[in-house]
Amino acid sequence: MDWLVKIGGSLFPENAAELLKSLEGTGVAVVCGGGDFADRVRYYDRISGFSESAAHDSAILCMDITGRLLSDLCESAVPVRTLGECREVVGSGLTPVILPSELLRFTDPVEHSWRVTSDSLSLIIAHMLGAKLLIATDVDGIYTERPPASDAKLINEISAKNLLSFGETSVDEALPELLIKLKTDCYVANGKFPERVLSILRAGASEVICTVIRGD
Template sequence: MEWVVKVGGSLFPENAIKLLHALEGKEVMIICGGGNFANMIRDYNQELKFSDDASHEAAILCMDIMGKLLADKVPGAQSSDNLNQVNRILKNNKIPVFLPSRLIHYLDPLEHSWNVTSDSISVYISHILQAKLLIATDVDGIYTRKPSFKDAEFINEISAKKLLSFGETSVDTALSELLINFGSNCYVVNGKYPERALSIIEGRFSKKNIQYTLVRGD
């Protein structure tokens, strides 16, 4: 398997379903963000002050829920919580949608904080699989500020070291540290336009023909 594609919860349901249909037949594994389920836990945490352990594990369970629901709506997809089954699912010409809570609970490789979200978890899993990573979200990539600001400038390529100074952008704050530690890169692309993700996965892209951000871990 060549690629891990993290499908942001902000794309669920319509755009996430459309993206998965576009990826059918590709050597990819899907990981879903926790979406509004995880956002609800974050909101409740503001009031109730859950422990870091409880928040971390509950938010990752939301990734499982989103993955299970997304796979249910795409006949060509199949969910699994076992990495050993991923290649078998691919051989059956289906897209594996990985449910990560069991693996992350067992290995416990990441800090328990809101700095770590599905972005960082996808970096970690792509690393252990030695696969490339594409993060599909609801914006074109990474900007100097929130895209809603008029003076926000789009960034086509950035080092993870420089991104560390940005704080939380369209990716979580722990992602940059992991990319540096692993010496890995990742692409951030707007999943509302499946052809952009396909262009990157198929290696037929350039800075001129699509918008994306490459985050370098060098």
């Protein structure tokens, strides 16, 4: 498969379900962000001070939850836990939704902190699959300022090295570091507009509203 689409938790459930249904027959794999479930883990972590590994593992389990629930809303989606299952489902013409906790249990090379979210974890899974990563979120891409600032402008293309100075944007802080390490690119697009996602999958980012983050 050529692409892994990460459906952001901010799109769950309605926009996420619409996007997932639109991906039928495209041959892509999907992984989901933890959404509100992961936000609750972060909230209770601030109150109780869990260990970094406990919070990290729990946030990954939240990705399982959203993925399992989302796949239930789409007849063409199948929840999977291994790369082998993922490839089998793609081969059958359906859309695999990866539940990543088992996959990342022994192959998780990232730091355990809130700098790392489902964005970076999705990039790791895309690397395992030999696929390109498209992050579908609730904004159009990376901006010069955090929306809804009146002077925020969409950045159509940016190097991961330059993005390092931005901190947390619509993607997590660790993602640019991983893009540089893995020498790969990723795309960030608004998942509320499935046609934009489909255009990128079919023809790349040319003339599509999105941000390309280069790992060079």
